[in-house]
Amino acid sequence: MINVVLKGVDEFLGAHVETILSPSIAKLYEVSNDEVIFTCYHSIIYHGGMDQTSYHMMITIEANKKFKNKEKIKSTKVKVQLIYPLGSFALNLKPV
Numbered sequence: 001m002i003n004v005v006l007k008g009v010d011e012f013l014g015a016h017v018e019t020i021l022s023p024s025i026a027k028l029y030e031v032s033n034d035e036v037i038f039t040c041y042h043s044i045i046y047h048g049g050m051d052q053t054s055y056h057m058m059i060t061i062e063a064n065k066k067f068k069n070k071e072k073i074k075s076t077k078v079k080v081q082l083i084y085p086l087g088s089f090a091l092n093l094k095p096v
Contacts, residue, residue: 002029002067006040007058014040029067 002025006014018038026033045052 001064002026002031002036003062004036004038005060005062006038007043007060008045008053008056009040009043010053011040011042014038025061029063 004018004021004025006017009017017040022033022036022038026036029036043053045056045058047056
């Protein structure tokens with residue numbers, strides 16, 4: 001199971017992001033689409049006292065231990081796969 005956590009994204013945009021990213025992440029980790037889930041909390045990101053939600057999008061991928069070697073090898077590919085299609089949703093993306 002692979003869990004993708006989205007922060008700084010509202011629930012409605014999170015559903016759209018899931019439809020875009022899920023197939024790419026499944027392919028990179030060599031799993032079925034059914035093994036990729038997304039968690040999108042109602043969260044707000046602040047910096048300097050200003051609301052930065054949808055300006056900053058934080059993405060964390062949580063994977064089982066069996067994926068750790070693949071994750072190290074494919075880390076750059078995963079980040080590229082995440083950043084490229086999401087450029088129209090957030091100005092500042094940070095895969096964590």
